Amino acid sequence: MAIKVATKLLDGCVLGLLEQEEMYGYELTKRVQESINVSNSTMYPVMRRLKSEGLVDTYDESFEGRNRRYYRITEAGKTQLEEVKTEWMTFKSGIDDLMGG
Amino acid sequence: MNQYIGELTQHLKKLSEQDAMDAISYYTDYLTDGNINTYEECVKELGSPNRLALQIRADVSINNSDSSIPQKFWELPSIVILALFASPLLVPVVISLILVIFGAVLAASLMVLAVVLVLILTFIVFLCTTVWGVTNITGHLFESIMVLGVALFSLGLSMELYPLSKWLVRKLANWIQHVTIWTYEKCLRYGNAEGRVDNEEI
Numbered sequence: 148m149a150i151k152v153a154t155k156l157l158d159g160c161v162l163g164l165l166e167q168e169e170m171y172g173y174e175l176t177k178r179v180q181e182s183i184n185v186s187n188s189t190m191y192p193v194m195r196r197l198k199s200e201g202l203v204d205t206y207d208e209s210f211e212g213r214n215r216r217y218y219r220i221t222e223a224g225k226t227q228l229e230e231v232k233t234e235w236m237t238f239k240s241g242i243d244d245l246m247g248g
Numbered sequence: 249m250n251q252y253i254g255e256l257t258q259h260l261k262k263l264s265e266q267d268a269m270d271a272i273s274y275y276t277d278y279l280t281d282g283n284i285n286t287y288e289e290c291v292k293e294l295g296s297p298n299r300l301a302l303q304i305r306a307d308v309s310i311n312n313s314d315s316s317i318p319q320k321f322w323e324l325p326s327i328v329i330l331a332l333f334a335s336p337l338l339v340p341v342v343i344s345l346i347l348v349i350f351g352a353v354l355a356a357s358l359m360v361l362a363v364v365l366v367l368i369l370t371f372i373v374f375l376c377t378t379v380w381g382v383t384n385i386t387g388h389l390f391e392s393i394m395v396l397g398v399a400l401f402s403l404g405l406s407m408e409l410y411p412l413s414k415w416l417v418r419k420l421a422n423w424i425q426h427v428t429i430w431t432y433e434k435c436l437r438y439g440n441a442e443g444r445v446d447n448e449e450i
Contacts, residue, residue, distance in 0.1 A: 172274055173281035188294050190306040191274050199311070216277055 152183055158202070159191060159231030165203060165220040166228060175218065194218060202227050251289035252297055259301030263308055271304045290344050306331040310429055325428045345431050351445075356420035363413040367406055374402040405445050410442040 157179075161195075164170065164178055176190045197203045202224035207214040220228070251350075253276055259335040275294065289418050294300050306327050329349060334343050377399035385392040 171277065171281060173278045176278070188300055189305055191271065191278075191304070194274075195270070195307070196311060213280070215274070215281070 162224050162228040169217045169219040171215050251287050254295035267308050302331040328428050328432050334391045370402045370406040
């Protein structure tokens, strides 16, 4: 049985990755998939929503004769990331206490 | 890849130009960056263009449903039902979820139908009583006055019922959107985000 990752946590994961470096869509999907199981088409709706909420923004950079779209975290995104991190730590330590982790 | 993107574009025609362009440019980038060239490779990576388009449309509809963009109330349930069919969920699960949405739509429709019937009936009562009251006013004065009273009462009632039924339709449409969005959020959006399992990607 696999544990479902809540939307807010997935948002946090993406924001955490983008805080380390700016990424393009394909790269981002593959990086998330290194740690959690998301389908290849999961990330577009996530990025679309994060962008509309102003937590990330995009810019185009030319690469091999075409424009490649990069995502980067905004200040609002950084604040949100801190919030998710705090909530996750509280949740995690609660579960650890109960399970004896 | 061009064929895949072409088909995706066709399936996204019902979206606004901006939403469709965003999605198409994202997936064009995605496939180019992933060096995914043949049609078969594209399908293996992202599923069929039709399925991907349904997922995008369902997501856009859900996220725009809070805004002021007017939407016919059956549009959202129908897109979500199609997206459920296209999803990798088990068939019995899909069927029960569709029954939930269908049940909500059916219940709402029946309620609206009942109110509309009552509305029509009251209006018919108004018409009949008026005609009878007016035509018999000379012969049966008191009965006519009483019947005309009933006529006025039913007219008043139908005038009350009309805004009430409009309000009810709006409420129910709203409620159907909520049931649909709930189903979508529980089952489709990030439904595949789980702790990592090293099996084949869906």
